[in-house]
Amino acid sequence: MDLTRRHLGRVAVGGLLAAPFIRPASAQERSITLAAYSGIFQDNYHAAVVEPFMKAHPGIKVSYYAMPNSAQTLGTLRAQKAAPQIDVAIFDVTIGKAASDEGLLDPLTKEEFPVLAELAPAAFAPGVHAVGVTFDSLSLLYSPEVVKPAPTSWKVLWEKPYQGKIAITGAPDIVGIGLTLVINRLNGGTDYRQFDAGIKALSDLSPGVLSWEPKPDAYTFITNGTAALGVGWNARGQLYARQSGGKLAAALPEEGSLFQINTIGLVKGAPQSEAAKAYIRYALSAEAQKAFSERMFYAPVNTRADVSAEALAATAASPERMAKMLQVDWLEVAKIRDRMNDQWRRRILSRG
């Protein structure tokens, strides 16, 4: 008994003596926390960007803090405002705006981030301290086994054989919001701020929609045969299409679609600011952009990223597709979003 106690005492004293030497050693390896989407995004982003970064910067460890959606990332940043635990955050541009407005992010300057000069103009939005890191677009999802021939137009959603077999995540989710704008233009709307034509068309579609709240998501509904048609994000759609063995495919309709922008931001008061900046520089570099685009089919923001023709064909980034995209200022959309949600609830969700 006494022996053990003496033993413990010795260990404790040894530890105390060693403490000053342990500290600097661990401080050499800096650890930053990156908050970004969970699930399939995490799997691929970690492999394509985070791991190569850590290999290139052996002194920096990146902990991936998985978030189910942008909103929760914002909520976490808010809660930690006094003592941030997150260094870098990836979220939707509208959330990036809210975070900037609330003083949660530090601006990225051209002096500190020369890589900004290589980015497409769409990566920057006024008043948003975070900059674009991925471009995605809305795609038509379908089951190749049921929907024949392969659809090329959004109009397939209104076709008789598929009524009751459609899964779309409706507003307030951003898929529903974006779809309203795309369908609005399809039905003659010339200004996306006047979206009544879109609401009306989706209201007519509502009885034929199996679920406006497919859980876990529309991709799963189609892969497991519950639905035959849906709407989702292109990058995920393309990736799932390649994994599903012919159960799911994603089409970029000929009438065009619209872009969604994920931004990367430096958290104000980040515990490891310098390491965080190094990470952001890398995440925006042509190398990282190419790797992630080829792995998960997000269109690159870095114009110098030399993405393979095959991967590029699966994104909306080709010149002829770009020309058809609906140009949307998401910060304007944020302003009309409440009004649009009201219309959705009154005229779309309550039908059928």
Added chain:
Amino acid sequence: MSATPRNLLPLLVLPAVAVNLFTFLWPMLNLAGLSFREGLPGGGIGAAFSLATWGDLLADEFYLEILLRSVGMALGITGLALLASYPIAFFVHRADARWRNLLVVACISPLLISAVVRTYGWLVILGDAGFLPVILRGLGFAPPRLVFNMTGVVIGLVEILMPYMILSLLAGFGRLNQTLEEAAASLGAPPLVVFWRIVLPLTLPGILLGCLLVFVLTVSSFITPKLLGGGRVLLLATEIYDQAIVTLNWPLAAALSLIALGVFGAALLVYGRISRAAERSIA
């Protein structure tokens, strides 16, 4: 240091009060404060005191509609759960002592599986290619849509909440005494009258407790309505979730949460009133 039990009592209660103040009252006050701020586009929260959130909420008929729908649906589900659970609870209560524990465990065993998993189970059973519609179609009926609408939500929630109802009923069946029923029957009361005049009043405490519990759980449930409602069943709890997590209008979510709290308060009040009246009528 000599303390009589009388003045020791407040001291003993103090830790519990402190914990409650810290974990319940303080967040509630925070929530109340948040509801008096304004939600800005894109999820921001205004810094200044504002009545805008409450003003918009009270002026918008939509919120009255979802409040009425939530309360109406909760009452309906409570009634259905009671109808479905009462015979089971009665049977378990009267079962041979050897089997009773086993039966109780069987009744509450669904609680061992997450409500989310059970909800997905209902998707499989009620979905278009699920076994219930397939059987109905085999019998020559055209089945109505059983899921992704209110029907699905009601079916799912009744099943998910039945164990709570059964447990509450069993807990309240203590006063039930078979000799009273035999006495009534020997005096010429037909079975229905025995049930109405003897069994029902004696089991009322359990009924009230179960109803309160199921009602409150229904009003606050949002996963099952989200999964089985197909986005078409808009309720107080789903709206709070959407506003807090998707549109990030935290002030509005806070105001709606306070309304939900008001509904729970009203339910407790009604429960208190009825159970006191019931006590008096039995005594």
